[in-house]
Amino acid sequence: MRAFQFKAATSPKDATGTGTDTVFIAGGTNVIDLMKLDVVKPARLVDLGPLSFRGIALDSTGLRIGALEKMADVAEDPRVAKEYPVISQALLKSASAQIRNMASMGGNLMQRTRCGYFRDTVSPCNKRVPGSGCPALEGENRMHAIFGVSDSCCATHPSDLAVALVALDSVLKLQGPQGIREVKLEDFYLLPENTPDREHDISPGEIITEIFVPGKEWARRSGYLKIRDRESYEFALTSAAVALDLDGSTIRDARIAVGGVGTKPWSLPVVAEALKGKAANREVFAAAAEQATEGARTLSQNGFKVPLLKRTLVRVLCEVGGVA
């Protein structure tokens, strides 16, 4: 690891007054790993831990989570598990118990891709060294994306939490040198296009301070299914977050996002729209899931994700919709 200056932030200004050579650290589970790999090389490391962006608050408008809350604490909060089960389930299927005790909610949303070429500084990678190329497009791409793929990058976004939060129309609160602003989480993540090194709608010195999840009808009947090579402590091959608002057995409204398949957490409004007004049953779910992979761009090793994603969707829709 290269040397850096360390500073513990004592006020938000300590963080927001910093420049492009500064990296923020909260739990450290991703950034220390990447610094050891020499992928992330900050001149300054600013610890956000002492700041006060904490708390889990629910009211009739929704759920507010301080960005520095630990993944484990949010996952185990009984109010979150009851009112926003998809968030709790996605968190508990993330990483390991130790990492969930360390990692912050905001940091989870900022975690970098697990693409092996990105993490290996000997390989070219447009995300790490713009213009150097993308070996994954023709190389080892079994774990890579089928949505949002460009000729520059096909790296999968790794966060389960982000998939659940995108499904629920969540909004981030950001604080920076220019003040406070809000951005829809789905728009916070940028498509790789020709600039895969730009991953987020965030400026130097800006930090995530809060996550807001609207308290809509569909949030309470929601769930997360994650399919992996091994049953625990592994990133997704495919995953799906679904939320259903049912009137009896009729689907009034739905929200769907999928993971393990996109260069960003991928929402599927077409599938959600196909469910509206229909009866909640396996045939309806299967017909809607057929539309999930329209526009997918598969690579040499990840074509299996197309049928796997459809089956993932049908299974979690049946579970959440109470269909045997």
Place this chain on the structure above:
Amino acid sequence: MHCRNDDTQGEPSPDKGRSSRRHFLSQLAALSASLTIAAPAARAASSKERSRPETPDPEQPESLVDIVLKVNGQEKPLKVDSRVTVLDAVRDRLNMSGTKKGCDHGACGACTVLIDGKRVLSCLTLAVMAQGKEITTIEGLAHGDELHPVQAAFVSCDGFQCGYCTPGQIMSAVGCIYEGHTRSDSEIREFMSGNICRCGAYPNIVQAIKQAAPQMKRAVS
């Protein structure tokens, strides 16, 4: 459910276990020293370099910081490079080698310690960020010669083979029991999935945790 060697439950005999292990290790050290005099470079590469903290960059003297780590109840003042992890600080600066370095990237769990009572990965925790917190390592579990219930259960259930992952498994198990995630075998397996055992001692580790959990609850209440 109790594991085999239940007779050790009433009066665990850590001294016996420890002295024989010590004896074995000292013999091994003597043997390895005699073998590696001819190949000092190989010895350095195989055993020392992996766990040595990064040396400070002379051009970056400001990266050296004075800190105090509270480890197993004792305050330890240290001057460390800001890159030093809790893992390297306890192993190489405080000479507590119980905490093990496995992958050094947060993938294996061998370095698990408790910080403020929560199980975390010491390889991904900077020492400068652990100031003012209570760090508990495997050395801090036993009361003198009396093993912690989880340590005793790992012995009686044979929850290890080579033993390298064991300190991390035990610290993680203590955290798992504190968290209350021991209601079934599958729950234990899920919440212990961050600790990899290449020997595959998993079934006995699950048995050890099932055995220790009620004992820990009794000790707390």
